[in-house]
Amino acid sequence: MAGVDLRGRTVLVTGASSGIGRATALLLARDGVQLVLVARSRTSLDEASAECRTLGASTLVVPADVTDPAAVQAAFDAAQRTFGPLDGVVHSAAALAYGRFEDIPPDVFDRSVETTLGGTATVARCALAAFGERGGSLVVIGSLLGKMATPFMSPYTTAKWGVHGLVRTLQIEARSTPGVGISLVWPGAVNTPVYQQAGTYLGRRGRPPVPVDPPERVARAAVRALGRPRREISVGVGNHIMVAGFRLVPALFDVLATPLMRIAGLERRSTEATPGNVLAPQPAGDAVHGPWGRHWLRRLVPSGLALAGLAMWHHRPSPSTRSPQQRT
Ligand SMILES: NC(=O)c1ccc[n+]([C@@H]2O[C@H](COP(=O)([O-])OP(=O)(O)OC[C@H]3O[C@@H](n4cnc5c(N)ncnc54)[C@H](OP(=O)(O)O)[C@@H]3O)[C@@H](O)[C@H]2O)c1
Numbered sequence: 157m158a159g160v161d162l163r164g165r166t167v168l169v170t171g172a173s174s175g176i177g178r179a180t181a182l183l184l185a186r187d188g189v190q191l192v193l194v195a196r197s198r199t200s201l202d203e204a205s206a207e208c209r210t211l212g213a214s215t216l217v218v219p220a221d222v223t224d225p226a227a228v229q230a231a232f233d234a235a236q237r238t239f240g241p242l243d244g245v246v247h248s249a250a251a252l253a254y255g256r257f258e259d260i261p262p263d264v265f266d267r268s269v270e271t272t273l274g275g276t277a278t279v280a281r282c283a284l285a286a287f288g289e290r291g292g293s294l295v296v297i298g299s300l301l302g303k304m305a306t307p308f309m310s311p312y313t314t315a316k317w318g319v320h321g322l323v324r325t326l327q328i329e330a331r332s333t334p335g336v337g338i339s340l341v342w343p344g345a346v347n348t349p350v351y352q353q354a355g356t357y358l359g360r361r362g363r364p365p366v367p368v369d370p371p372e373r374v375a376r377a378a379v380r381a382l383g384r385p386r387r388e389i390s391v392g393v394g395n396h397i398m399v400a401g402f403r404l405v406p407a408l409f410d411v412l413a414t415p416l417m418r419i420a421g422l423e424r425r426s427t428e429a430t431p432g433n434v435l436a437p438q439p440a441g442d443a444v445h446g447p448w449g450r451h452w453l454r455r456l457v458p459s460g461l462a463l464a465g466l467a468m469w470h471h472r473p474s475p476s477t478r479s480p481q482q483r484t
Contacts, residue, residue, distance in 0.1 A: 162383060163188035165243040168235050170222060170279055173200035174442035175348030176297055177248030178207075179371035180378045182444070185213035187379070192216045192235040192242075194228075195249060200442035214239070222249045222275030223267065232282040244293040244382045245283040249275055251434045252312040252350065254422075255357030264355050264431045265311045271434070272315035276322060284326075284336065291335020295381045296323050297374070298342040300395050304402035306421070307414050308358055327387055337385025343374045344392025347448045353441045355432035358422070364448055365420035367393055371444055 167184055171177030172193035181191055185208035193201050193208070198219045205215040216238045220227035235242055250272040253264050276296060283294045301309065302316035323340045330336045345364030348371050354362055369392055377389045390396065402409050432438065 162244075162379070164190070166190040166192065166235065166239040166241070167244040167246065167382065168192040168194060168232065168242060168283075169246045169248065170194045170275070171248030171250065171297075173197055173204050173437075173439075174353070175248070175350055175444065175446075176343070176346060176371045176374045176378070177246065178204045178442075178444050179375035180246050180248065181208055182211065183372070183375045183379050185209075185211040185215075188212065190214045190216075190239045192218060192231065192239070194218050194220050194222075194231050195437070196221050197437035197439040197442065199439040200437070203442075222278055223270045225278045225281075228275075228278045228282050232286050236286060241290055242283075242286045242292060244295070245279065245286075246295045246297070246378050246382065247276060247279045247283075248297045248378075249279075250297075250312070250315070250350075251354070251432070252309065253355030253357065253432060253434050254308050254360075254362050255310075255355075256308060257310040259357040260311065260355075261357070261431070264357075264434050268311035268355070268434050269315045269318075272312060273318040273322070276319045280322065280326060280338075284333075287336055289335070291333075291337075293337040293339070293382045293385050294326075295339045295341060295378045295385075297378065298323065298340045300342060300344045300392060300398060302342055303395075303399045304409075305413075307417050308422075309362075337381075339381035339385045339389065340387065341374060341377045341381060341389045341391060342395070343369065343390075344395045344398070345369070346371050346374055346391075347446045349441050349443050349446045351446060351448075353433040353438055355430055355434045356427060357429045359426050359429075361423045361425075361427050362421060363423050364446070365416075368448055370449075 167189050169177050169181045172181045173195035191213050195201055201217045205217045208215050218231040218234050220231040251268050253260055253268050298320050299316040301313045302320035305313050326338045330338050345368045347368050351362040374391050377391050
């Protein structure tokens with residue numbers, strides 16, 4: 157699919173019912189791609205499918221849990237029966253839970269890792285088999301947390317480090333299978349429902365720390381990678397700075413990580429413990445966008461104006477430097 161027009165191609169999207177996966181499906185629908193939409197909740201998939209069809213795309217909805225290899229294989233089989241050979245796969249499905257490691261129930265920890273890392277292995281296995289000698293393009297949505305660590309997100313960080321390791325291995329192995337492209341898109345914070353859908357055992361819900369990108373920005377990177385595979389695409393202006401801090405000054409990073417997480421990465425309001433959508437889908441919470449948007453810009457603008465005002469006041473001419481007319 158390198159550098160090709162996507163019109164008429166077939167692409168399977170996991171996590172297609174919400175956030176980045178749904179934004180990617182909508183973008184591909186505009187490009188005239190035949191879409192296979194995969195996630196657990198049929199209700200949310202049907203909604204996403206209706207939106208894609210409005211844009212002119214042909215769609216196939218296949219509810220499947222990525223922790224169930226037989227269900228994922230069945231989705232790939234159904235895709236090829238309906239639309240013929242598969243040209244691309246965007247794998248976006250993941251589920252996460254907040255809490256100190258020892259407070260997260262083992263079944264929730266395990267299922268989050270199984271979904272986010274095990275699901276990636278299962279989807280990649282099915283994708284490579286489906287591409288065969290004809291080739292195809294697999295795009296995996298990784299994360300900034302596949303390159304650094306943060307407190308209170310141990311299942312997700314564990315899984316995403318594994319995802320990045322798996323994708324890099326597949327990229328090296330794919331050198332011997334020309335025609336197969338494997339790309340990693342790793343976003344920073346994105347305005348999707350994932351933070352409200354997540355489990356929490358911390359007494360507080362997560363929220364995206366600034367800067368927050370819209371899911372459409374990640375979707376555009378994923379669609380670019382489908383047509384022109386790339387080893388890595390970072391989405392998020394702060395990503396490289398955060399990774400550099402984590403790697404170059406780990407002691408300072410560890411001192412700052414917990415207070416910064418509490419200030420920027422968690423809601424203020426307290427909340428009950430919940431597994432969120434880790435063990436079962438929560439269709440009512442699925443959507444393309446979360447509620448955060450550019451809230452950080454709204455905070456930055458008044459702060460910026462206040463700082464500019466302070467700077468102007470500080471640099472105002474002193475009485476001794478004013479002209480005689482000004483002194484009157
Ligand atoms: N939002 C961010 O700030 C951010 C930042 C970095 C990376 N990412 C990555 O971006 C990707 C998409 O996240 P998002 O923010 O778009 O999340 P989201 O809005 O919560 O969407 C998650 C999707 O995964 C599906 N899913 C969850 N568990 C599943 C399972 N067991 N089997 C099949 N599908 C499952 C969900 O549908 P069902 O519940 O119906 O199954 C949903 O469609 C993830 O890989 C995430 O790690 C997100």
